[in-house]
Amino acid sequence: MSITVKNITKSFGKQKVLHNISFKLNKGEIVGFLGPKGAGKSTMMKILTTYYQADEGAAYVNSFDVATEKKNVQKSIGYLPEHNPLYLEMNVKEILATIAEVHKTDKSRIAKVVEQTGLTTEVHEKIGQLSKGYRQRVGLAAALLHDPDVLILDEPTTGLDPNQLLEIRKLIREIGKEKTILLSTQITKEVEALCDRVLIISKGILVADKKLSDLCNEDKQIIEVEFDYRVEEAFLNRLPHAQHVKNTAGFLYEITFDTSKDMRPAVFDFAHDNKLKTLQLSRKNKNLERLFSELTS
Numbered sequence: 001m002s003i004t005v006k007n008i009t010k011s012f013g014k015q016k017v018l019h020n021i022s023f024k025l026n027k028g029e030i031v032g033f034l035g036p037k038g039a040g041k042s043t044m045m046k047i048l049t050t051y052y053q054a055d056e057g058a059a060y061v062n063s064f065d066v067a068t069e070k071k072n073v074q075k076s077i078g079y080l081p082e083h084n085p086l087y088l089e090m091n092v093k094e095i096l097a098t099i100a101e102v103h104k105t106d107k108s109r110i111a112k113v114v115e116q117t118g119l120t121t122e123v124h125e126k127i128g129q130l131s132k133g134y135r136q137r138v139g140l141a142a143a144l145l146h147d148p149d150v151l152i153l154d155e156p157t158t159g160l161d162p163n164q165l166l167e168i169r170k171l172i173r174e175i176g177k178e179k180t181i182l183l184s185t186q187i188t189k190e191v192e193a194l195c196d197r198v199l200i201i202s203k204g205i206l207v208a209d210k211k212l213s214d215l216c217n218e219d220k221q222i223i224e225v226e227f228d229y230r231v232e233e234a235f236l237n238r239l240p241h242a243q244h245v246k247n248t249a250g251f252l253y254e255i256t257f258d259t260s261k262d263m264r265p266a267v268f269d270f271a272h273d274n275k276l277k278t279l280q281l282s283r284k285n286k287n288l289e290r291l292f293s294e295l296t297s
Helices: 041-048 070-076 092-103 107-116 132-144 162-177 190-196 264-273 286-296
Strands: 002-014 013-026 030-034 056-061 078-082 149-155 179-186 198-200 204-211 223-228 242-249 253-256 279-285
Touching: 002 041, 013 041, 013 056, 013 204, 013 264, 030 041, 030 190, 041 056, 041 149, 041 179, 078 132, 092 107, 092 264, 107 132, 132 149, 132 162, 162 190, 162 279, 179 190, 190 279, 190 286, 198 286, 204 286, 223 264, 264 279, 279 286
Parallel strands: 030 179, 030 198, 078 149, 149 179
Antiparallel strands: 002 013, 002 056, 198 204, 223 253, 223 279, 242 253
């Protein structure tokens, strides 16, 4: 197991933030840690990264106890906090070199993570001059620098525009082929786009642990797609297996298909063939939305 959490409880004063939390993450999984703001997600992540100590229970990363083997845990984890702390006056290479020194990591790793996170052309740019999307890439590069087995990402896509969102999602999926990832979010769409499994937390209690595949409707699917301009709904109804098309906002559409086959490639090809630009494309899981609403309302 990459991460094992057993009966973790944490309070701040009289407020109990986590109540007897238990879960396990297997090597190579991308798991969404889903819950509303204030549910306890960040507190759990800070316990796993050794920033906080639990009041009760135990947690292990790569079999290292987070309470008693902190250095080994820190070596095993790459952490991207919600508010990515970067020195704005430093350039990308300088900040990564500083972090490499902290981890006592060979600086030859810098070139590798710069390429891996798509920062090659920005390596001499100051952090203060970068967009939010590129700052998130720098944060991911910093988290990967010491080549950890586990990545913990706290709200990694917050505040990104649609193009940046697609780029960071793609990057996280690529990294997830080699690493175990625990990804905190308030947004069901992020879990659908990135994760194999979801943990749902509400008011400090773990209320669900489900594989995304178990929540899918086998007979139908909803694809959410955004184009660069408005399209007639009848036009999209020409897609194979299209059952219903709904314009939900602006240039955003929900297309319901009466098939279990993943229709995202067909939607992308249809858009390309008809000279439409696809700004975002994801499979919507109504069952996940309903479950999240029922368990956290």
